[in-house]
Each structure stands twice: as structure tokens, then as C-alpha cells.
Amino acid sequence: MINWKSLIAAALFASTGTTAAIGETVLRLDEVAVGELDPAKASDYADSILMFNVYDTLVLPTQGGPGHIGHLAESWSGEGNAYTFKLKEGVKFQSGNPLTADDVVFSLDRMKALGAGLSYLFGVVDSAEAVDASTVKFNLSSPYAPFVASLVRLPIVDKNAVMDNLADGEGDMKDWGQEYLSANGAGTGAYTVSSHNPQEETVLAKNADYFLGVGDAAPDTVRLRYGLEAATVRTLIAQGEHDIASQWLPPEVVQALAKDGAQLFTEAGTGAFYFKMNTTKAPLDDANCRLALASAFDYSTAVKMIAINDEISAGSPATGAIPVGMYGSNDASMVIKQDMAKAKEYLAACKYPAADMNIVVSWIAEVPLEERFALLMQSNFTELGIKSEIKKMPWALFAEQVAKPENTPHISQLFVNAVTGDPDTLLYGMYHSSTPGTWQSPEHLNDAQVDEHLEAGRTAASPEERAAAYGKLNARLMEIAPTIYGFDRQSVFAASNRVKAPALTDASQAFGLDGLGFSFRLMEMVE
Amino acid sequence: MTPVLRLLARRLGISLIVLIGVSMLVFGIARVIPGDPARIALGPNASTEQIAKLRASLHLDESIFVQYGHFIKDLSRGDLGISLYTNRPVTTDIAQFLPATLELVLVAGVLMIAIGLPLGIWSARFRGRFADHIIRLVSLLGVSAPSFVWAVILMLLFAYYLPLFPIAGRITDTYTIESITGFLLIDTLIAGNFQAFLNAAWHIVLPAFALALSGIGQAARLTRANMIETWDKPYIEMAQAYGYAPARIANRFAFKPSMIPSLTIIGLDFAAMLGNAFLVEAVFAWPGLSRYGVAVILRKDLNAIIGTVLIISAAFLIVNLIIDLLIAFLNPRIRYSQRDVK
């Protein structure tokens, strides 16, 4: 019986024999759709992977430790309102154009003009100017401690290539090359774009002329596929046709893969999973009600739900508003726990009767795991005598609805990370009263103390002062509980054994910045 | 053949009216979407001015009639606007995704006809016997489950437990095939790469079957019913009285007249596959228009929603038009009728 099966299979597989050049290595991975190739619009994980490989930034986080090192920048100086960067010599874009200070200025201008993606990080930057061909100066409107850190999100674009390819649009810059850059790469990066279909797949090829050089073992071709079903990825990896799964694979599937011998990559610690409560909507405008819900949540079950095996989990217990390891975070032992007695106390102190409550718990349609958290929450609340309903929201709709407090659901589930690795980029956007109504801030929090600590954190000069400011912030956020701090997030990727990615397996080589671990030039294909 | 031309002209006219109706309908539907498409498009961090600018450029602040006017004007130039989801012209997206869907639907349609009709003929010929009972049961089962259930079942059986077929995609990605028609089965042959053709064919088997199963069942049932009805006609008895072989009577004298009423429904079933492709493409990661359609609907991408629905409806109308012509071709009564050709 086995025989005929394998015979048929053999016959079929024979017809599919690979035609790729011998020895060429291909790395296949997947992410959720869509992959945005325009670096000024990059915001989510797939975009970041593309950006970090096709483009380079002035600085990079130090691997395995704090601080930043120069990347396109040779060196830099400055503090407070002005920073000056000296560019490395001899760096060439993929087009062959040399990298100049003009390109850096153009990249910042373009980022700010388009106003998409993570451009808000550069709100404090008034302007950039080219001092000479290899020197660029940034002028800030106010002191901003995490400025250097934020430069990891300023990819440098080939100005000449873009200017040659402007499409219709208003003003001098026409479309700022949006049409061109949405389909083509114009960076200095280690990989060039062979083809790009934002829904389906981006194919990248090794850039032999990369200024740092790319190792031979690094994959020759990278195929980043979008929107594969979990079951598809699971089987493709098992059949040896896929290498790295996205972090959005449900834990059960990762478990199944690990059991079959897949290796697990992890990227730790600049973000957390939050259940954000709308502080403007009754009954959650009363801190006691929020505290009641926060105490009722079953944290340990939530963490169990995301465990892959005894050692690796997609998260660790939360200790407060700030993930362990960042400025101001609590010690890893101070785990938040469910406490129903306290929850009942808080509920009694709340000005709204429990019987009248109907809490809307939303979950993002693209992240099925969230539905289970919603169910967990619902059953926890039921125990407390509070009614709740679950609402599934596609990401795009969610992002639109949080703009207005009245449209924002009572509870929104979000994975938020520090896009630059700095706590400021994690916390300021979430809790400062000047930034309500973005996808990060469905709390619509307006608290003077919180604002004060946040300002202190971003303007303080020394790391110690910053740590102190964030410590106070953490305490205040625990006290008024705008958020149920679910768990500290760690991304887990199931991977085939054909690929090595030190930046994702060895803590001493980790970047501490989401997506940067997927610098393909640092990966090795084993075959 | 003038009556056929007249029929064609009339059907084209009706199709055009219907298409305009469809465009109004989808346009209306798309414009009552709750939420601000400009804000959704620009993402969570956009500023108020940026949103206002985009709203103006999308004419979102004008009345729905003016908006529709703009839409028709653009449409007549072949411009469906920019997809706010992929940031590309909707026509580019559609041109990229449509061939994969059409290829899948066409192959499924061929399966439906190549398997469904013979089953129906057989069933009718051996009416009341064992083969008939089996075929009826199987074809009824075929229409009794949505195509995503078949997709999952086929995938489980023939891709997981018996790994005979691939579980996703249109072709193994080591083949680079230049896209000429967008139909991989054709492009691979144009490229003269027979291995790649086999590979593409191998990939399409499961999705096409999943999509075709209910159509096969429907076609078999319909053919059977119409064959049986035809079977009682005097001209069949006459054919028997003239001693033609039973198979010849079934396949020729009874089949052709039976096909005429069947075709309309088979055409509708075929067109329904355009919708069911939504379900199958999701399961088999088939990079077609339907997956795109679902994605843009979830993201409230107006231009893309309108474009997708319009294109699918147009394809639907074209299929029906072809079916009508085919019926006219098969049915001399229509070809030679002097009056009402509806």
C-alpha cells in the first residue's frame, strides 16, 4: 500500500524537479500581507524586514547590549537640539550612485512630507542640512533623548534614483517617488528587490556590492511570502519547502512544528501585550472599575496559552506597564497575579453597579490568538458578575475607530513594541495626553502626572535620570490602571533546520529591535 | 444568422444596462461603509491635514451623485483609482490577480463539464439501476457542501495524509515563467517549459476539484433530469424505432436537445464559481482576485472593492453572454426564430 503511494508521489514530484542553479540558496519565509516596500511608509513587521534589508540606516542598535553603533554613519556628535553625523566613505547605492549627505536630507524630508509609517518619530526634528558631501546636521525643536535611537527608523533613500522616477503629483516633488518606491528598491542594503507583489511575495537577491560585504553562507535569494495560512506554513516547513514562519503562527502550530524537529527563533523584549481600556467610556472612566478588571484577569493562564514548550514561550509574565529590561521596569520576580478578592473590593468601590455593565472586548481579526484572550477575559469577568461581549475587528477598521473615544471599544488588545527599542517610543505614544486616538492609545488617557513623567523621560540627559522618570511612570500607571498589562512579549518563529540566524538565537547577538534580527546578511544557509 | 446578431446586440445592450446598475449598486454599497476611508488608508498616525487632503482628492466631501459622476468619468478612461490597501492602481492589482482566478475557474469549469455531463448522461441512460443510484447520491453529496469544506477535505486527504499534491500556490517557485497571458498553464507552454507546465497543472488539481465538485454534481443532476425529460419525447422513440445504438441515441439524439435547458443553469453555476473561488483561494493560498477581494473588503478599500466587484460581475455577464450564444448555436429555434429571442 505504501508502495503505490510513494510511486505516485515520486512520479508527481519528478515532474517538479527544481530548475534552480545548483548551489544557489533560497530562504523562504512569510509574513502577514501586505508588504510595504516604500521605506517611508514602513510600519509593521513585514515592512520592517524589507526596510532593514533593502535600506540601511545611519546607526544600528548594538548587538547584545545597550546603545548604538554607526552603520552608514562613521561617527556622530551632539546633544540637546543638534546632532551632526559623518557618513562612511565609499558607500554606494544599489544603483551605483554614491551615498551623500543630500540623500540623508532627502530621506528625512520625504519621510516628513509623506507623513506615513513611523514619520511621527521625527516630529521633533525641524530640519536636516548637508554640511558637506559626507556630513549631515539635524536640528531639533527641543531636546529629545532618544533621537539617536529613533534614527534606526530613518532608512536612507537614493535621492537621484527617486528624482529620476517621479510620477504625477502636486507640487515640485510630484509624488515623491511613491509609485516608484512602492515597487522598486533604492537603498544601499545587502539585498536588492527582484520582484515585489505586496499581496503575494517579494523576492530579494543578494547585493554583491554591499559596503560591509555579505557572507557566502547568507541566502542568495530570499522569498518573503505574504498571507500564508498557518496550516500551509506548518506543512510547507514539515515538507522542507519553507524556512521561517511568521511570529503570528498560533502556539499550537508552533508546538506541532517544534515536536517535528523545527527549531525556534526568538526575538525578545521591546514590547508587551496589552489589554487597553477606554478611560473615557463608562464604566471604565472610573479607575476602581479598571482596577477590578485588571485584578480579575487570569494572567497565569494567559501566559500558559502562549507557551510553546517548557523553555520557550511567546511571552513572560508582566511586572508592570514597562517590559522587564527597559528603563523603569520592575524586577522580573514582581509578577502581576489574578486576585479575585481584590477585584471584588475594587468593584465595590466603583461608582457603577456591576449589573449594569456590558464590557465590549475587541480583538484584531488578523491575530486569531486574541480571540482566545477575549474569551478568557470574558469568563474572568463573568466570574466577577460583569457581562461582556466579544467583537472582532479587522485591523484597518480598528485603527480608524480608535480615532474617536466614543467609537473605541471598552477593551482593545494590542501588541505594542518600542519601534526604536527606546521606552519613549513605547510609552509616549500610548499614554501622553497629546497623542490620544491612535492605534497605540485606545485608552485616551489624560493624566497630568503621566504626562509629566513622560516628558521627563524623553528630555532627561543621563540614563539614570531617565530610569528614575520611567520608574515613577510605571508606578503611576499601575495605580490608575489604564491598561491590563497582559504579558511581556517575545516573538517566536518556527524555522527549518536549513537556516542559522544568530541574531535570533543567541542573546549576545540580538539587536533588541523588532525585525532587525531578520537581516538576511547575518543568516546562514546550511545545506 | 441575423437573428443571432440581433440576439447578440440585445444581450449586449441588456448586459450594459445591468453593468451600469451593478456599478451604481456597488458604488452605493461602498459609499455607505461606516468609517472614513481616508483615515483607514493613511493609517493610524496620519495627521488631520493629510486626511483632509486625501478626502478632497477622493471627492469624499461631495455629494454621492457627484462622486458617482467622477467615478464613471474615471472608469471610462479605464481608471479605477488607487487601491488604498496596496497603494497601486486598482487596475494593476486586478490585472495581476484576475488571471489566476480565471485560470482556476476555467479549469474547474472544464472539470464540471467533462465530468458532470457524462455522469448525467450515464445516470439517465441507466435510470433506476445501480449506477444511476450511485451517481445521483454522489452528485447530490457534491452539491451539499460549500466549496471550502471540499477544499479542506481534499487538502486533508490528498495533501496531508497522502501527500500527492501541493498544498499551496500555483507553481513551485523555482520556476521563473514570464507572464504573458497570466495563465500559467498557457505561459509555461509558450515558454516551452513542459516541466513547468506539469508543475502548474499539478498545483491546480486540488483547488480546481474543490471548486468544481458542487458544479459537477449540479451538472450531472441537471443533465440527468433533462435527459430523462427528453427521453420521453417521441423523437427519441422514433430514433429507437430506427434501431440506432442506445449509446448513440443518448450521446447524440437525446443529449443535444437536453443540453439546451441545462446550459443556462450550467452557465450560472460556472459563474457562481467566480464567487466560490473566494472560498477555495483562501484555503489553497491561491494568489487570485478573490483573496484580494476579501482583503480589500476587510480593509474597506473602496476603489478596490468597487473594481473587484465590477470586474467579477463583468466576467459573470460575459460568461452568460457566451452561454446565450452557445444556446443559440445549439438551438435552431432561437437561430431561426423571427420574433422574440429572449
Next chain:
Amino acid sequence: MNRTMVILFRNPLSLLGLLLVTLVVVLAVFADFIAPFPEHRGAVVDFVYFNKAPTARNIMGTDLVGRDLFSRIIYAYRISLILGVVVLAIAVPIGVIVGLFAGYLGGKSEFVLMRLTDVFLSIPPLVLAIAMMGVLEPTLLNAMLAVTAMWWPWYARLVYNVARSEREEGYVLAAEVIGASKYHIVFREILPNCLPAIITKMTLDMGFVIIIASSLSFLGLGVQPPTPDLGSMVAEGARYLPDSWWLTVFPGLAILIAVFGFNLIGDALREILGAEQ
């Protein structure tokens, strides 16, 4: 009607159909008594028993938060049946009235009504429902609305065809001659003649409505969790193939069984009522 029943009961296939439909209806109606874990229809989590293959405790296994799949399927039947009944209860009268008037009155109203019908029929049914659900909030009520919107034109077309041919029939002419009102002719003369076709189509459509509704929720555009729905159960479970096969196979089979049952009965009815005409 008696004869119909006799034939229904004698044919083994239609008997099977009756059996299946009865099973589904009984499960749905008495779900509260039959389901081993009635509370599992809602938001319950039980992480002791989650993602378990079928056992004696959970004959169809448990889902990812530990709910009994069998109980949820039973409750999902309830939703499906309610949806089917409501959709047909709205779509059929609308379609019948449009078809009757277009078919009988003719003229301008015929042109307008039938072109309107054509517009609806020109969008592949599922695509129309998907487009509508894209606009509406995904709730049970809206799912019903979207399916209804795509359903009535089929009845309009069916009744229209019958009515148009009946218009020329002797009894209608006779009624006109003796001066019967239009409404009398339409509802008392023509409608009864369409009834067998309508009833047969409704039985078959019960199955199709279940298919379409489950397709909508398969795409995430239908009934929302924690309300159990067969389509979303298949979609949810499909992510965990092939390891957690029970998550998809049982809800998938549940759809198949229900629709198959309705189709068997519809088929038998078609033969019987068709023969009577």
C-alpha cells in the same frame, strides 16, 4: 398531500433525507437538553481540556479554549436553521411579489422590475453578500440581510417565468373576461400555480442558505464568536490542520449532513410535485 407523504416515506433516499433533517432539527431545538456542555456555546474557557482529540468525554474533541465541539455544533445548527428560515421568510415573499407583478402586468413595470432583478443576478451571489457584509457590521441580523438581498431575485425570476406563461393561459383569460381584479388574478389564479415550484425550491434553498451563510462566516463576515457557527468553526480549525483535524472535519461534516438532508427532501418533493403538475 397524503400521497406526497407516502412517497416520501417509501423512497429510501427521501426517508434518509427526512431522517437527517429531523436529526438536525431535533438537535437544534433541544440543544439545551442534548448538548453535554450547554454553557460551551458561549465564552467559556477550560484550559484543562483544550485542543483535545475526540474522547468519551468530548465525542468530537474540544476547541482551542477547551469547549466541547459537539455541543457547539449543535448550537451552531440552531443558528443555521434560524438564519435559513428567516432568510427564506423574507426573501420568498419579496421575490414572489416582484415576479408575479412583473410577469403578470408586463409593460414598463416588467422591464424595470426584471432589469433590477437582473442587476442582482449579475453579481455572483456570494460576491454580493460578501460586498454587503464588508459594509455592514458582522452580526447574525446583517448576515441574514445580506443573504436575503442575494436570494429574492431567484424567486422573482422563477415566479416571473411561471407568471408570464400563465398570463396566456385560459383560466387567467377567463378570469379577466369575467372582470376579476388584477390582485385577484395574481394572487388567486396565478400564485397557486407557482406554489409547487416555490415549495420545492424553498426546501432545496434551505440547504443553500446554510451553505452561503457558512461561507460568509468562513470568510469572517458572518456570525461572530463566541456564537457558534459552522463556517467560522471550519475557518478557525483550518489553521490547525492537519494536527487538530477534528476542529475542521466535524463542523464540515455537520454542514454536509444538514444540507444533504434538505437536498434529499427537496429532490423528492421536486419529483412528486413536478409529476403532479
Next chain:
Amino acid sequence: MSANRPGSGEDTGSVKNGSMERNSSGALLDIRDLHLGFRGYTGYTKVLHGISLSINRGQRVALVGESGSGKSVTARIVLGLLQETRTARITGDVEFQGNDMSSLNASQRRALRGTRMSMIFQDPTSALNPVFTIGYQFTEVLRRVDEKLSKEAAYLRAAELLHTVSIPDPARVLDAYSFQLSGGMNQRIIIAMALANSPSLLIADEPGTALDVTVQAQTLQLMHDMVATHNTAVLFISHNLGVVREFADRVYVIYRGRIVEEGATQSVFESPGHAYTRALMAAVPRVTGGGIPDIDDESADFHDPCFTHDSPIAGTES
């Protein structure tokens, strides 16, 4: 043997004996003691209770009876069509050109149809396939005998044959479809087709009943002439005695699956022996002189044959 035996229920046996006695060696078609029944959901239904009938070469024999009397099924047994119906049970002998039909298998029986025997149906227009041209259907018939006949040759032959049935413009007719032609025209085509392969037996089942009366008369006349020139024997099935009288040499009267009377047309009409025959004849306006009389569509069912008879004739057994 007497042609005009008074009929009664008990007499059916002697009718049978009478046929048995007859020398059948010269007969083209000889049916002896033919029984037919159908198995159905409701049990077994007997339709024929021992029919005997004989036709000589070139002879025109009419089988007369009301609808449901069993005349059409008899015709279909002769053609070998009913033998292929699984629910039918047939016993008795049917001999055609000296061959016992029951000893032939389905394909051998089929080989006789369209070549040595053919049939004409009630409604010519519906008997022609509406989606094939007359030419196609006609050439197919011609190929029944000569499979290698070229398309052109078959076409010419068809045109020639159409000409013999007084169709003025055969080329146009061959390119046409049945629904484009008049009923009379179609009937002519059917007659031409039926006789195209010069069969020795033609079965005409109520030919032209669906047609206009005058047209029916014309086509019957045509058929009469055509079978004469082809020397084809005819089994003429009808409920219309007036037509039968004009057409047939010999008459068999069938009632509820039994032959109740037989004889030369002339003698049966002059002195009908059986009450049923008399009832049948009473239902038809008597005509004298040439020409075909008006058709009365009224069925003989209205006249209970037992009305003038004291012992009831056995009905259908169940």
C-alpha cells in the same frame, strides 16, 4: 374459419385457436399467443392476454381498438422495443420473416429496425428531432443500411426520396428543421424516411392523428400509394374505423388486450360480429363512397361495449 365469429369473453380461446390453425408459412409477421405484463410498485399488471395476428407480404392489416386496449404495445413488441424494458414480461411467439424475435438478442433486434421494419408515429412534428436538420436525420436513416454512404450521396438520395412524396423543393426542406415546416410536410418526410430503406414491414401508429383532417387524408393517401409501390406490408394501428376501412385489407379488433374480432375489412364492416366492434362502428359516422371521412375524435370509451351484452367481458386482471 369464419371471419365473423360472435365474440364473447369465453370465446377468446377459439380466436386463438383460429389463428393457430391458419397456415403461417407465408406470413411476413406472425404473432401467436402474445402475453404482456408489467411489474410495478403496485404489483403485476397484465396488458395483453394472448394476441395472435398475422400479416402477409405486402398486406395492409389494421389493428383497431380504443386507447389502452393494447394496440400500441403490440406494435412496440413487434419492433422489439418493449423487450428492452426491464419491467415488461413478454411470452408468446413473434415471428418476423421466419425469425423468432425472442431468440434474437437486443442488438440483433435493433439491426432489423430501420432496415427491414420501420415505424410512423402519431405526430410527425414531434417525432422529428428539433435540433437536427431534416437532412441530417434523413441521411442518418439512409446510413442504417449503408454505413459507408457518403454525405453527398446520402443527401442526393434523400432529396430524391422527398421528391417521390411530392415535396416540391427537397433541398430547402433538407436544410430546414422540423419546426419550420408544416405538419403535412413533416408527415411526408416521415413517410419518405420510413420507406427509404424499403422495409418489408411498416408499422403506422395512428399516423397523422395530430394533423388537420384534410392533411391527414392526403398523407394517408400518399402512404397508401407509397406502400403499394414498395410492396411493403403495413400494420396500421388506429381507433378510427373510418380510416381503417379506407386503408386496410384486413382488420383485427382488439379490446382490453384480446383480439375480439378479425377478418377481411369488407366483411367485418358489413357484419360486425362482436358487440365491441359494433359499438366502435356506432361511434363513427358511416361513410359511403370514396375519400376519407371526417375524423371523430370522440373515444369509444364513452360507449360501454357491455351495454348490449349480458356477460361482461373480462377486464384487466391484476
